[in-house]
Amino acid sequence: MINCVAYREGVKVADIPVEAISDYLQKPEHFVWVALKDASPEELRQMQEEFTLHDLAVEDAVHGDQRPKVERYGSCLFLFMHLVEPGDLAGGDRCVGEVSVFAGPNFVLSVRNRSKSDFLGVRKRTEAEPDLLRHGSVFVLYALMDAVVDRYFPVLDALEEELEKIEDDIFGKGSARENIERLYRLKRRVMVLRRAVAPLIEAMSELQGPRVPALVANVQEYFRDVLDHLARINGSIDSIRETVNTAIQVNLSMTGIEENAVSKRLASWAAIFGVWTALAGVWGMNFEHMPELKLQYGYALALGTMAAACGTLYWRFRRAGWL
Structure with a gap:
């Protein structure tokens, strides 16, 4: 009490x-x-x-x-x-x-x-x-x-x-x-x-x-x-x-927006490296009748083409806001 x-x-x-x-x-x-x-x-x-x-x-x-x-x-x-x-x-x-x-x-x-x-x-x-x-x-x-x-x-x-x-x-x-x-x-x-x-x-x-x-x-x-x-x-x-x-x-x-942004970045880089890998795979095949392999500057031309293709993709993705 x-x-x-x-x-x-x-x-x-x-x-x-x-x-x-x-x-x-x-x-x-x-x-x-x-x-x-x-x-x-x-x-x-x-x-x-x-x-x-x-x-x-x-x-x-x-x-x-x-x-x-x-x-x-x-x-x-x-x-x-x-x-x-x-x-x-x-x-x-x-x-x-x-x-x-x-x-x-x-x-x-x-x-x-x-x-x-x-x-x-x-x-x-x-x-x-x-x-x-x-x-x-x-x-x-x-x-x-x-x-x-x-x-x-x-x-x-x-x-x-x-x-x-x-x-x-x-x-x-x-x-x-x-x-x-x-x-x-x-x-x-x-x-x-x-x-x-x-x-x-x-x-x-x-x-x-x-x-x-x-x-x-x-x-x-x-x-x-x-x-x-x-x-x-x-x-x-x-x-x-x-x-x-x-x-x-x-x-x-x-959280969903952040995950979506990460997915976009990963997809962009995957596309860029996919193009590089695809071109490297084409020119990496050891077939006999591939005229570009016999060019004096073929190696540099192949690297330049691959770099140009990847650079174009990078520019497009960057412009779209994915990178």
């Missing part, structure tokens, strides 16, 4: 022990915020008893590896999100952190797993805005969601920066194979971020519209702000994916 704090009308009352949670839940205008890190099943079961959490929601929090989602369980909301950091992307989804948030009318429980980042800044921010914290647990739910989504932006910037470097190398001195490998690795990292963002956009429909839970009915504008951030991130992800696919095609096309 990281902390367990009771609030009244947006103002911190005290850090309280777990045993006192039920007492504060009975007090009007109070709510309790509990934060756990890498919680054990026993700790979660204890929280379930204190807050009367649904079995299915607790099971999702215990096992993890869930798709980002928002679910209703009576008056309680269960939110599951992925915590993505720039250093996590190389290892795929298995290295991505997770956060589960249970929010009820008078409590918030956040459970963070497999993540080095903390939410101390979120608590400090909310406590500095008592007018907003007066909304109760729903404002904490918004603040946690907003903090998670805001951490996606540096990840997105890192992906875009990596893409720009690869694009420069495609037209620079980087090898084609290395560029394609880097593009595919980048594409996999983009997919990790997309799997964190796209389902969350769908899940936000639970917090928007006329039939939203009563818990969030008066603060929908805050969740619209989160949805706007998610939409921007998702649009940038789609743009990166399209650019990566285009870059792969460009890289393959440039």
Whole structure:
């Protein structure tokens, strides 16, 4: 457990022990915020008893590896999100952190797993805005969601920066194979971020519209702000994916162009040496009745003819851009 704090009308009352949670839940205008890190099943079961959490929601929090989602369980909301950091992307989804948030009318429980980042800044921010914290647990739910989504932006910037470097190398001195490998690795990292963002956009429909839970009915504008951030991130992800696919095609096309240029050069030299070999083969036959073999300057004339023929071919190929 990281902390367990009771609030009244947006103002911190005290850090309280777990045993006192039920007492504060009975007090009007109070709510309790509990934060756990890498919680054990026993700790979660204890929280379930204190807050009367649904079995299915607790099971999702215990096992993890869930798709980002928002679910209703009576008056309680269960939110599951992925915590993505720039250093996590190389290892795929298995290295991505997770956060589960249970929010009820008078409590918030956040459970963070497999993540080095903390939410101390979120608590400090909310406590500095008592007018907003007066909304109760729903404002904490918004603040946690907003903090998670805001951490996606540096990840997105890192992906875009990596893409720009690869694009420069495609037209620079980087090898084609290395560029394609880097593009595919980048594409996999983009997919990790997309799997964190796209389902969350769908899940936000639970917090928007006329039939939203009563818990969030008066603060929908805050969740619209989160949805706007998610939409921007998702649009940038789609743009990166399209650019990566285009870059792969460009890289393959440039490789094909280079191979075609090499083939042209090889074919040109093969034609030149083929003419030389053909003429040398004709005059190299030791037939008796070959008048040019008896000429005084026949050898020089044969070499000159061969050189002229090869030179003409070389000039034509050079003019055509094959050499």
